[in-house]
Amino acid sequence: MKDVLYLEQIEQAEALLKPQRVEVLRQLAEPGTCTEVAARLGQTPQRVYYHVKRLVEAGLVDLVSERKVRGVHEGIYQAGARSYWLSPRLVGRIGLRKAQDELSLGYLLDLMEEVQADIAGLDRTATELPSIGLSGEIHVRPEDRQEFLHELQGMLQDLFTRYGGAEGDAFKLAVACYPKGDEHE
Numbered sequence: 275m276k277d278v279l280y281l282e283q284i285e286q287a288e289a290l291l292k293p294q295r296v297e298v299l300r301q302l303a304e305p306g307t308c309t310e311v312a313a314r315l316g317q318t319p320q321r322v323y324y325h326v327k328r329l330v331e332a333g334l335v336d337l338v339s340e341r342k343v344r345g346v347h348e349g350i351y352q353a354g355a356r357s358y359w360l361s362p363r364l365v366g367r368i369g370l371r372k373a374q375d376e377l378s379l380g381y382l383l384d385l386m387e388e389v390q391a392d393i394a395g396l397d398r399t400a401t402e403l404p405s406i407g408l409s410g411e412i413h414v415r416p417e418d419r420q421e422f423l424h425e426l427q428g429m430l431q432d433l434f435t436r437y438g439g440a441e442g443d444a445f446k447l448a449v450a451c452y453p454k455g456d457e458h459e
Contacts, residue, residue, distance in 0.1 A: 275352060275353065275354065275355060275356060276354060276355040276356070277355065277356050277357070278355055278356070278357050278358070278359050278394075279333075279334065279354055279355035279357075279358050279359070280359045280361060280394035281358055281359065281360050281361060281364070282361040282363060282364070282394075283332075284364055285332055286332045286333060286334060287360055287364050288332075289328050289329055289331070289332035289334060290329075290332070290334060290358055290360075292325075294325055295325045295328065295329055297315060298311055298315070298322060298325045298326060298329065298335075299329065299334065299335065299353045299358075300353075301314055301315065302326075302335060302351050302352050302353040303352075303353055303356070304352070305338050305339070305350050305351065305352040306350065306351065306352075307319075307348050307349065307350055307351070308322040308323040308326055308348075308349070308351070309322075309348065311326075326349075326351055330351070333354065334353070334354050334355075334358065335351050335352065335353055335354055336351065336352055336353075336354050337349050337350070337351055338350050338351065338352045359390070359394065361390070361391065361394070362387040362390065362391075363387075363391070377423070379452075382450055382452060385448055385450065386450065388448070389446075389448045392446060404443075404445075411454060423451070426449075426451060430447070430449060433447070434447075
């Protein structure tokens with residue numbers, strides 16, 4: 275089972291974006307048969323098999339083994355990944371050019387799409403993927419916002435200048451700074 279399956283085909287998204295299929299996927303986090311999943315979900319095995327078949331066709335569920343029960347071959351299935359990540363390219367850009375203003379929400383969204391695609395393209399079979407992720411909260415008074423953003427930009431530009439040579443391993447640095455929204459419970 276993969277950690278993350280990055281979905282770039284519309285057929286995969288269509289197969290996944292049905293509430294009943296998402297629930298079947300959850301049930302198949304551990305290998306199981308359609309009969310077992312049906313019993314847990316209170317559905318018929320035929321109905322669950324219909325959804326499992328679509329998920330297998332889309333590459334989201336794998337047939338991991340088979341067993342013979344009362345003369346019938348029964349498949350044992352497992353979800354292909356622990357989580358599924360939909361590519362923003364499934365919808366695509368709708369009539370908008372890439373945002374140029376680094377201080378706009380559009381630019382931030384473009385950057386996040388780029389980071390998502392870059393991460394999805396990494397070789398997860400590599401023994402070492404040196405990376406770092408940081409997240410934190412900073413409180414800035416309204417009158418200090420511009421100074422804060424300018425200082426942050428300067429610090430990052432200093433890193434780009436200091437480590438921007440042609441030698442060594444290439445790393446991509448993407449920083450997002452945005453107002454924190456209301457907490458969702």
